[in-house]
Amino acid sequence: MKKKYRILAVVMLLPFLLSLWAVHRRSVWMGIGAVLSIFLLVGMMPFCRKRENLWLFVMGIYALLPINHFLAKEAVMYLEKESVLQGIIYLLTYLEYLLIVISGEEVFMGLMGRILWKRQCKLDIS
Amino acid sequence: MKYPRANNFLEYKRIDFDICKVKDIRTGETWELGMDIARFLKKLDGRTNPYAAVPYLDKDFIDSILSRFYYEGLIRTDGRIMPIGIGSVLCTLYIPRIKRIHRCFAKLLNTLLLLLCIPSLICGIYIYVNALYSLTDGNFSLLKGYLLGLGAGFVLHELAHACACLAYGGQVYEFGVALRCFLPGAYVCVDYDNVKSRFKRAQINAAGVEMNLFLSGIFMCISCCERLDSLAFLYAALMNIAMAALNVSLAEGIDGMGIISEFLGVDGLVEKARNVVRSGKKKRALRKKGINGCVTIIACYCIVVFQIALPLILVAGVMNCVAAFF
Numbered sequence: 001m002k003k004k005y006r007i008l009a010v011v012m013l014l015p016f017l018l019s020l021w022a023v024h025r026r027s028v029w030m031g032i033g034a035v036l037s038i039f040l041l042v043g044m045m046p047f048c049r050k051r052e053n054l055w056l057f058v059m060g061i062y063a064l065l066p067i068n069h070f071l072a073k074e075a076v077m078y079l080e081k082e083s084v085l086q087g088i089i090y091l092l093t094y095l096e097y098l099l100i101v102i103s104g105e106e107v108f109m110g111l112m113g114r115i116l117w118k119r120q121c122k123l124d125i126s
Numbered sequence: 127m128k129y130p131r132a133n134n135f136l137e138y139k140r141i142d143f144d145i146c147k148v149k150d151i152r153t154g155e156t157w158e159l160g161m162d163i164a165r166f167l168k169k170l171d172g173r174t175n176p177y178a179a180v181p182y183l184d185k186d187f188i189d190s191i192l193s194r195f196y197y198e199g200l201i202r203t204d205g206r207i208m209p210i211g212i213g214s215v216l217c218t219l220y221i222p223r224i225k226r227i228h229r230c231f232a233k234l235l236n237t238l239l240l241l242l243c244i245p246s247l248i249c250g251i252y253i254y255v256n257a258l259y260s261l262t263d264g265n266f267s268l269l270k271g272y273l274l275g276l277g278a279g280f281v282l283h284e285l286a287h288a289c290a291c292l293a294y295g296g297q298v299y300e301f302g303v304a305l306r307c308f309l310p311g312a313y314v315c316v317d318y319d320n321v322k323s324r325f326k327r328a329q330i331n332a333a334g335v336e337m338n339l340f341l342s343g344i345f346m347c348i349s350c351c352e353r354l355d356s357l358a359f360l361y362a363a364l365m366n367i368a369m370a371a372l373n374v375s376l377a378e379g380i381d382g383m384g385i386i387s388e389f390l391g392v393d394g395l396v397e398k399a400r401n402v403v404r405s406g407k408k409k410r411a412l413r414k415k416g417i418n419g420c421v422t423i424i425a426c427y428c429i430v431v432f433q434i435a436l437p438l439i440l441v442a443g444v445m446n447c448v449a450a451f452f
Contacts, residue, residue: 054418057428095438096435099434103375103376125408125422125426
């Protein structure tokens, strides 16, 4: 990998830091900023060209993980964790909510990605 | 009396003056039949006596055609219930006959759904938040709400898929109820291979979720009416929101994965991602493509991990039931 690309890849960590900050400060605007920064970075980085939806998919998962974790944790707040069974239910429900929140975000970001960048290469995994 | 029914997954295409190409969209098998024979096959709907359908043909000749149809799988023999795996069964309820008027109506409904799903939800939430104090509780509100929400949600969700598919020129083959990994649900069998636009294909997948959001908005609006059992309607709205949330999950066979597959431009995404994860050769080939190849491998791993969503929902549901009893 070229050195330039390595530096650019490190820049790709910015949305993750932003979403971490958004959770820490409980700021909705920072969260929106984190999402926007993903789109901005994907639009700017040369190696993302024509593969924007793929990058949005991967970046959406890791960069917004703190926000998704926070949302899923808030959603299962009503569950008790006193016994082992309740603990297992808490964990399963948390994971279920986490996956659903991430899925919803991915669908939304995929839609926006296709609207913003119409001409894209197919994912080559055949 | 039970008469033979033509396989409802057949696609008829006239290729010559007197020859019709018939294709089974499930198996991909094709046959070339004479126009008269194809017309006869089309008439076999399970309610029509085959001998009365074409009175000008000889009885022995009809018998020989029918036996050929049975032999080649052009007549449906598997009944209404079709097992498709462990804990998964399809049960056919309705086989539609699509006419031009249905397509016009579907276009109208699909446009309305696209325009109204989000405004209806926002409007419902706004009205509900502002009229929270007026909620009234009736008898068995919870049960009524669940039944109303599930019933309307399941039926209209599938109808929305069918409408979107017909609106964009696809085909609708059958409606039914299904068990998928022991989870009850409904299904509609559609074919939209002739739809080329990725956006349109994604919208066919997303139509069900749009309908659930639309319904939840409507139920929230109704729940503010004091004369009705508003708590039941509120539960129905919540059920539809839950259904919309479950349907966007990226599990195989669920609408969310269909939408993402269209956006990433790959058909059969889960199977292909599994193959990449399993095969070291494919991973090495992808790594050679540089950073984009590496990201593709990560995306494949993510897609495979997302497949635990459906079993997770099932296990969480069972555990919740167990916890409710103990």
